[in-house]
Amino acid sequence: MLPLIVLASQAAIAATPAPPNNQPIFIRETAAPFTVTASRSTIRLAETGISISQIDLPQIKALSLPLVKDYLTLIPGVAVAQTGPLGAQTQIRIRGAEANHSISFIDGIEMNDPASSGEFRIDTLLSHGVERIEVLRGPQSALWGSQAIGGVISITTRAPVRGTEVYGELQGGSLGTVRGGIGGGWAGETLTVSGQLSGLSTDGYDIARSGGDKDGYDNVTAHGRIEWRASPQLTLLLVGRHQDSTSRFDGFDYDAGGPVDEPLATQSRQSAVRAEAALALLNGDWTTRASFMAVRADNINRRAGAFENRSDGERDLFRLQSTGRFKTGGLAHNLTAALDVETERFTSRDANAQADSNQRQRRRQTSLVGEYRLSSSNGLSAGAAVRHDMNDRFADATTVRFDAVAAIGAVSLHAAFGTGIADPTFFDQFGFFPGSFQGNPNLVPERSRSVEAGIGWAAGGHSFDLTLFDANLTNEIIGTFNSTTFIAGVANASGRSTRRGVEVAGRAALARGLTLNTSYTYLDANQQQVAGSALVREVRRPRHSGSIALNYSSRPFDLSAAAAITGARGDTDFARFVPVTLPAHTLLTLAGAWHISPRIDLTARVENALDASQVDVFAYRGPGLTAHGGIRFRL
Numbered sequence: 033m034l035p036l037i038v039l040a041s042q043a044a045i046a047a048t049p050a051p052p053n054n055q056p057i058f059i060r061e062t063a064a065p066f067t068v069t070a071s072r073s074t075i076r077l078a079e080t081g082i083s084i085s086q087i088d089l090p091q092i093k094a095l096s097l098p099l100v101k102d103y104l105t106l107i108p109g110v111a112v113a114q115t116g117p118l119g120a121q122t123q124i125r126i127r128g129a130e131a132n133h134s135i136s137f138i139d140g141i142e143m144n145d146p147a148s149s150g151e152f153r154i155d156t157l158l159s160h161g162v163e164r165i166e167v168l169r170g171p172q173s174a175l176w177g178s179q180a181i182g183g184v185i186s187i188t189t190r191a192p193v194r195g196t197e198v199y200g201e202l203q204g205g206s207l208g209t210v211r212g213g214i215g216g217g218w219a220g221e222t223l224t225v226s227g228q229l230s231g232l233s234t235d236g237y238d239i240a241r242s243g244g245d246k247d248g249y250d251n252v253t254a255h256g257r258i259e260w261r262a263s264p265q266l267t268l269l270l271v272g273r274h275q276d277s278t279s280r281f282d283g284f285d286y287d288a289g290g291p292v293d294e295p296l297a298t299q300s301r302q303s304a305v306r307a308e309a310a311l312a313l314l315n316g317d318w319t320t321r322a323s324f325m326a327v328r329a330d331n332i333n334r335r336a337g338a339f340e341n342r343s344d345g346e347r348d349l350f351r352l353q354s355t356g357r358f359k360t361g362g363l364a365h366n367l368t369a370a371l372d373v374e375t376e377r378f379t380s381r382d383a384n385a386q387a388d389s390n391q392r393q394r395r396r397q398t399s400l401v402g403e404y405r406l407s408s409s410n411g412l413s414a415g416a417a418v419r420h421d422m423n424d425r426f427a428d429a430t431t432v433r434f435d436a437v438a439a440i441g442a443v444s445l446h447a448a449f450g451t452g453i454a455d456p457t458f459f460d461q462f463g464f465f466p467g468s469f470q471g472n473p474n475l476v477p478e479r480s481r482s483v484e485a486g487i488g489w490a491a492g493g494h495s496f497d498l499t500l501f502d503a504n505l506t507n508e509i510i511g512t513f514n515s516t517t518f519i520a521g522v523a524n525a526s527g528r529s530t531r532r533g534v535e536v537a538g539r540a541a542l543a544r545g546l547t548l549n550t551s552y553t554y555l556d557a558n559q560q561q562v563a564g565s566a567l568v569r570e571v572r573r574p575r576h577s578g579s580i581a582l583n584y585s586s587r588p589f590d591l592s593a594a595a596a597i598t599g600a601r602g603d604t605d606f607a608r609f610v611p612v613t614l615p616a617h618t619l620l621t622l623a624g625a626w627h628i629s630p631r632i633d634l635t636a637r638v639e640n641a642l643d644a645s646q647v648d649v650f651a652y653r654g655p656g657l658t659a660h661g662g663i664r665f666r667l
Contacts, residue, residue, distance in 0.1 A: 065077045065078065067080065067084055067086075067166065067168075068140075068166070068186060068188070069137065069166055069168050069172070069175075069176075069184045069186045070082045070084060070168055070435075071175070071366075071368075071403065071405060071415065072175055072353060072355070072368045072370060072401065072403050072417075073319075073355045073366060073368055073403075073405075075366070075405065078413070078437070078439065078444075079405070079407050079413040079415075079437065080413070080415065080435055080437065080446075081413075081414075081415075081435035081436045081437040081446035081447050081448045082168055082169075082170060082172075082435050082446075082448050083108075083109070083168070083169040083170060083446075083448075083484060083486070083499050083501075083535065084166065084167065084168050084169075085107045085108065085166070085167050085169075085537075086164060086165065086166050086167075087103050087106070087107070087164070087165040088163070088164050089162075089163045089164065089190065091103075091583075092159060092162060092163075092165070093625075093664075094583055094585075094590060094592040094623060094625075095592055095594055095621055095623045095637070096201075096203070096623055096625075096635055096637050096662075096664075097159055097621065097637070097639075098118070098158065098159060098203075098209075098211050098232055099118075099154075099155065099157060099158060099159055100154065100157040100158070100159050100162060100165060100187065101114070101122050101124065101154045101155060101157065102159070102621075103159070103165055104124060104154075104165070104167070104185070105579070105596035105598075105619065106549075106551070106579040106581060106594060106596055107167050107551070107579075108169075108535040108536070108537050108551040108552070108553050108578075108579075109126055109127045109169050109501075109533075109535050109553050109555070110124060110125070110126055110167060110169075111124070111125045111126075111128075111555075111572065111573055111574060111577065111598070111601075112124055112648070113125070113131075113572045113648040113649055114155070114648050114649070114652075114654060115281075115648070115649045115652045116239040116247065116281075116291075116649075116652040116653065116654065117207075117234070117236040117237060117239060117247045117248075117249065117654075117655060118207075118209070118232075118234050118236060118249050118655070119155055119156075119232075119234070119236075119248075119249025119250075119251065119277065119279045120155060120239075120247070120249075120279060120281060120652070121155060121279075122154050122155035123151065123154075123572070124151075124154055124185070125182065125572065125573060126167070126169055126182035126183040127169050127170065127182055127183065127482075127501060127503065127531055127533065127555065128182075128503075128531035128533070128555050128557030128570060128573045129181050129182025129183070129480070129503075129505075129531065130181075130182070130454075130508075131149070131151050132144075132149050132150040132151045132179060132454065132457065133179060133180075133181040133182040133452075133454055133478075133480075134152075134179065134180065134181075134182045134183050134184060134185060135152075135172070135176050135177075135179050135180045135184050135185070136152035136154065136184075136185045136186075136187070137184070137185070137186045137187065138157075138187045138189070138255075138273060138304070139187070139188060139189055139255075139257060139271045139273075139306065140271070140306055140308075140323075140325075141271060141273070141304045141305075141306045141325050141327065142176075142325065142327065142347070142349065143302070143304060143327060144179060145302070145329045145331070145345060146327070146329060146345030146346065146347045146376050146377075146378065146458065147329040147330065147331050147343040147344050147345030147378060147458070148329075148331055148343055148345070148457070148458075148459055149457055149459055150179060150454075150457035150458075150459075152185075153300055153302070153329075154185075155279070156251060156253075156275055156277045156300055156302070157187070158211070158213070158230045158231075158232055158251060158253050160201065160211070160212075160213035160215070160228060160230035160253075161189050161190050161213060161215045161228030161230060161255060162187055162188070162189060162190065163188050163189055163190040163191070164186075164187070164188040165185070165186075165187060166184075166185070166186040166187075166188070167183060167184070167185050167186075168183045168184040168186075169182070169183045169484075169501075169535075170182075170183055170448060170450055170482050170484055170501065170503070171183075171431070171433065171450035171451055171452030171480050171481075171482050171503070172184050172433065172450065172452070173419065173431040173433075173450070173451065173452035173453050174401070174403075174417040174418060174419045174431045174432050174433035174450060174451070174452075175401065175403070175417055175419070175433065177372065177374075177397070177399060177419065177421065178397070178421070178453055178454055178455040178477070179454045179455070180452055181452035181453070181454050181478070181480040181505070189226070189228065189255055189257065190215060190217075190226065190228065191217050191219070191224060191226035191257065192216075192217045192218065192219040192224070192226065193219055194219050195218070195219060196216070196217075196218045196667075197216050197217055197218075197226075197666070197667070198214075198215075198216035198666070198667040199214070199215055199216060199664070199665065199666040199667070200212070200213060200214040200215070200664065200665055201213055201635075201662060201663070201664035201665075202662050202663055202664075203635065203637075203660050203661065203662030204660065204661065204662060205637075205658060205659050205660030205661060206655075206657075206658035206659055206660065207234050207235055207236055207237060207655065207658060208233075208234055208235030208236075208248075209232070209233070209234040209235075209658070209660065210232070210233050210234075211230070211231065211232040211233070212230070212231060212662075213228060213229060213230030213231065214228070214229055214230075215227060215228035215229070215230075216667075221261075222260060222261040222262070223258075223259070223260050223261070224257075224258070224259040224260075225256075225257075225258050225259075226256065226257050227254070227255060227256035227257070228253075228254070228255050228256075229252075229253075229254050230252075230253050231250075231251060231252045231253070232249070232250070232251045233248075233249070233250045233251075234248055234249050234250075235248045236248040236249060236280070237655060238282075238293070239281070239282050239291045239652060239653065240282045240290070240291040240292050240293045241291075242293065243293035244293075245282065245293040245294075245295070246280075247279075247280050247281050247282060248280050249277070249278070249279050249280070250277060250278050251275070251276070251277035251278075252275070252276050252277070253273075253274070253275045253276075254273070254274050254275075255271075255272070255273045255274075256271070256272050256273075257269070257270065257271045257272070258270045264312075265311055265312050265313060266309065266310070266311055266312075267309070267310045267312075268307075268308070268309050268310075269306070269307070269308040269309075269310070270305075270306070270307050270308075271304075271305065271306040271307075272304070272305050272306075273302075273303065273304045273305075274301075274302070274303045274304075275300070275301065275302045275303075276299070276300075276301050277299070277300050277301075278297055278298070278299045278300075279297065279298050279300070280295075280296065280297045281296050281297070281298070282294050282296065283296060284606070284607075284651075285607075286606070286607045287607070288607070289605060289607035289608065289651065290607070290651040291651060291652065294335070295335060295336040295337075296333070296334070296335055297333070297334050297335075297337075298331060298332065298333050298334075299330075299331070299332040299334070300329075300330070300331055300332075301328075301329070301330040301332075302327065302328070302329045302330075303327070303328045304325070304326065304327045304328075305325070305326050306323060306324070306325045307323065307324050307325075308321055308322070308323035308324075309321070309322050309323075317356060317357045317358060318354070318355070318356045318357070319354070319355050320352075320353070320354040320355075321351070321352070321353045321354075322351070322352050323350070323351045323353075324348070324349070324350050324351075325347075325348070325349045325351070326346070326347070326348050326349075327346070327347045328344070328345070328346050329344070329345045329346075330342065330343075330344045331343050331344075338383075339383055340382075340383055341380070341381065341382045341383060341389065342380070342381050343378070343379070343380045343381075343459070344378070344379045344380075344381075345376065345377065345378050345379075345458065346376065346377040346378075347374065347375070347376050347377075348374070348375045348376075349372065349373070349374045349375075350372070350373045350374075351370065351371070351372050351373075352370065352371045353368060353369070353370035353371075353401075354368070354369055354370070355367070355368040356368075362408055362409045362410070363406060363407070363408050364406070364407045364408070365404070365405070365406055366403075366404070366405040366406075366407075367403070367404050367405075368401070368402070368403040368404075369400075369401070369402055370399075370400070370401040370402075370403075371398075371399070371400060371401075372397075372398070372399040372401065373396070373397075373398050373399075374396065374397045374398075374399070375394070375395075375396045376394070376395050376396075376458070377392070377393070377394045378391075378392070378393040378394070378458035378462065379391070379392050379393075380462075380463070380464075388464050389463075389464040391462060391464075393458055393461070393462050395423070395424055395425040396423075396424050397421055397422065397423050397424075397455075398421075398422045399419055399420065399421045399422070400419070400420045401417070401418070401419045402417065402418050402419075403415065403416070403417040403418075404416050404417075411438060411439030411440065411444075412436075412437075412438050412439075413436065413437050414434075414435065414436040414437075415433075415434070415435050415436075416432070416433070416434050417432065417433045417434075418430065418431070418432050418433075419431050419432075421453070423455070425455075425461075426455060426456075426476060426477055427476070427477075429453050429477060429479075431450070431451045431452060431453060432449075432450065432451055433448070433449070433450035433451070434448065434449045434450070435447065435448035435449075435450075436448075442489055442490055442491045443487065443488070443489050444487070444488045444489075445485075445486075445487055446485070446486050446487075446488065446499075447483075447484065447485040447486070448482075448483070448484050448485075449482070449483045449484075450481075450482055451479070451480065451481050451482075452479070452480040452481075452482070453477045453478065453479055453480070454477060454478040454480075454509075455477045456472075456475040456476075456477065456509060456522075459471065460472065460475055460509055460522050461473050461475060468518075468519065468520060469519065469520045469521065470519055470520075470521050471521070471522070472521055472522050472523060475509060475522065475523070475524055476507055476524055477507065478505060478506070478507045478508055478509055478524075479505070479506050479507050480503055480504065480505045480506075481503065481504055482501060482502065482503035482504075483501070483502055483503075484499055484500065484501040484502070485499070485500055486498055486499030486500065486535075492541070493539075493540075493541030494538075494539060494540050494541060495538065495539045496536075496537070496538045496539075497535075497536070497537050497538070498534065498535070498536050499534070499535045499536075500532075500533075500534055501531075501532065501533060501534075501535070502530075502531075502532040503530070503531045503532065504528050504529065504530050504531070505528070505529040505530075505531070506525075506528050506529075507524045507525070508524070508525040508527075508529050508559070508561075509522050509523070509524060509525075510522065510523060510524075510525045510559075510561055525559075525560070525561045525562070526561075526562055526563040527559075527560030527561050527562050527563045527564075527565060528560055528563070529557075529558060529559045529560055529567075529570070530556070530557070530558050530560075530567065531555065531556070531557045531558075531570075532555075532556050533553060533554045533555040533556055533557075534552075534553070534554045535551070535552075535553050536551065536552045536553075537549075537550070537551040537552075538550050538551075545584055545585045545586050546582075546583070546584045547582075547583050548580075548581070548582050548583075549579070549580075549581040549583075550578070550579065550580050550581075551578050551579045552576075552577075552578040553576070553577045553578060554575065554576060555573055555574065555575055555576075555577070556575065557569070557570040557573045558570060569602050570602075571601065571602050571603045571604060572601050572602075572603055572614075572648065572649070573601060574598050574599035574600065574601045574616075575599055575600070575601075576597075576599035576616075577597060577598050577599055578597045579594065579595060579596050579597060580594070580595045580597070581593070581594040581595070582594075587627070588626070588627060589624060589625060589626045589627060590624060590625045590627075591623075591624045592621075592622070592623045592624070593620065593621070593622050593623075594620070594621045594623075595618050595619070595620045595621075596618070596619045596621075597616075597618045598616060598617055598618070598619075598648075599616045600613055600614060600615060600616045601613070601614045602614070603649065603650040604650065605650055605651075606650075612650055614647050614648070614650065615645065615647070617644040617645060617646050617647075618642060618644055619639070619640050619642075619644060619646060620640065620641040620642050620644075621637065621638070621639050621640075621641065622637070622638045622641050623635070623636065623637040623638075624636050624637075625664075631665055631666050631667060632663065632664075632665050633663065633664050633665075634661075634662075634663055635661065635662050635663065635664055636659075636660070636661045636662075637659070637660045637661075638657065638658070638659050638660075639655075639657070639658045639659075639660070640654070640655065640656060640657050640658065641657060642657075643656045643657040
């Protein structure tokens with residue numbers, strides 16, 4: 033079995049042949065050591081200076097964790113904050129950036145929720161049917177546009193390479209939790225079909241600690257894709273996805289300073305489709321893609337089953353991209369030009385038909401993208417990208433990115449520089465809750481600039497990588513509060529926020545079938561709301577964090593242990609509006625699989641095996657020790 037975390041240390045990547053140039057390349061056809069998000073066209077990991085981590089299918093199966101967010105805790109530079117039980121609001125912060133400063137893709141579809149905070153509801157993403165998790169750290173706006181200040185999370189679903197595949201799993205355990213799924217597909221010479229159906233249900237526990245009102249969660253997700261190679265030059269792709277989940281939660285008592293039992297629930301529905309045609313000419317050296325992607329997100333809030341309010345968002349994205357490849361001497365060149373046209377719509381509705389929060393909004397962005405990449409046979413690769421966004425709601429913006437890597441034997445040197453932007457969300461601009469929050473239509477986009485440099489080494493199944501990074505953020509959108517009217521709002525900060533730190537990751541092949549992976553991140557993230565004022569430590573960003581993962585694989589059984597270590601973090605007690613410190617904790621997962629036949633496994637998993645007190649958000653405790661068991665099969 034592969035190591036639990038595959039790190040994109042340039043020195044660790046072997047010389048693996050690229051996919052044939054005469055085949056249009058879609059996400060499914062891209063396997064490590066390739067990346068689908070560090071460039072607008074598929075490239076080798078060894079050819080980019082961007083910091084990347086990948087978790088592949090064997091590692092996902094080894095731990096058998098229910099949600100993708102559980103695996104992100106093991107990746108350097110990533111902080112996960114969950115508001116209590118399974119399915120509760122969960123935020124991902126990459127290198128200290130804000131939770132809405134990253135873009136999430138599923139099979140190439142941008143899934144960030146346009147209806148609320150602009151974040152992807154990572155707490156709704158089940159792990160069943162996921163083949164690969166890829167995380168890029170640092171600004172990627174020059175490639176992927178607004179919000180990619182902290183980085184990019186890319187999810188690839190499972191599909192067969194040849195023949196028929198059917199797989200499934202069923203697990204049950206603590207807190208009345210049951211999850212399962214079935215998936216499969218068929219791949220022939222010209223047609224590939226795949227899909228997954230998965231579900232999860234849990235009773236949860238009472239986050240308010242009194243009253244016995246358990247905060248449960250239910251989720252059903254369906255995903256499918258069809259790829260048809262209509263001719264040697266033309267390939268067509270269709271991806272569809274639908275997720276429907278309900279999260280039950282408690283209210284917050286500002287007098288008591290914590291959660292209080294209330295019959296509240298949020299239903300989250302998200303539907304997405306991607307249709308793409310790729311035309312490869314000149315023996316595959318010139319590939320043009322035209323694609324259309326549509327995402328709809330609905331967030332419906334209820335109290336005791338009665339409708340209270342909802343916010344709905346839609347995003348349509350048309351993308352036209354052309355990539356040419358050519359060689360001169362020992363140099364390989366890759367030149368891409370792209371046009372992105374994105375339209376977003378936002379609707380909010382309240383149970384009171386006369387409420388000020390009832391509204392419809394719309395905005396459009398047209399973007400031009402150019403990217404050039406160079407690679408040589410002596411281990412030197414470099415890239416440059418520029419993007420110009422033309423907005424109908426904001427001033428136009430230009431972002432850039434440069435990266436380079438040089439391999440010298442077993443050692444590699446890598447570096448990158450990038451700028452990023454994050455447009456205000458619809459909620460920031462137009463959100464309105466009578467008596468509590470009012471949006472600000474005069475906001476301007478946030479801007480970021482980042483530089484990183486590192487060194488990697490790999491030999492004989494062992495690897496090590498160290499990266500230094502430094503970033504700053506201006507025009508940060510911050511919360512405001514009027515003590516006279518008691519209305520909260522948002523505004524652009526006049527100060528400059530900073531994020532700098534160190535990421536270290538290593539892998540060791542200790543023995544046959546036994547691997548060790550470790551990571552450590554030091555992060556110094558500070559906020560300056562007013563220019564010239566003192567810097568204040570950012571909340572929910574640990575100064576020290578890391579992971580240790582040990583994995584053993586043999587013919588009769590597999591065993592895995594993974595510890596996600598989170599240092600102390602600051603937060604805010606919103607009842608008293610005073611700073612508080614969240615204690616450090618270590619979440620240890622123990623998992624195993626007994627191969628009772630070549631096609632059937634019995635599985636077991638213990639989460640939070642140390643029964644650590646986990647509080648990622650003030651006053652919201654995580655679950656204690658839980659145990660789960662089940663069965664999985666493959667045909």
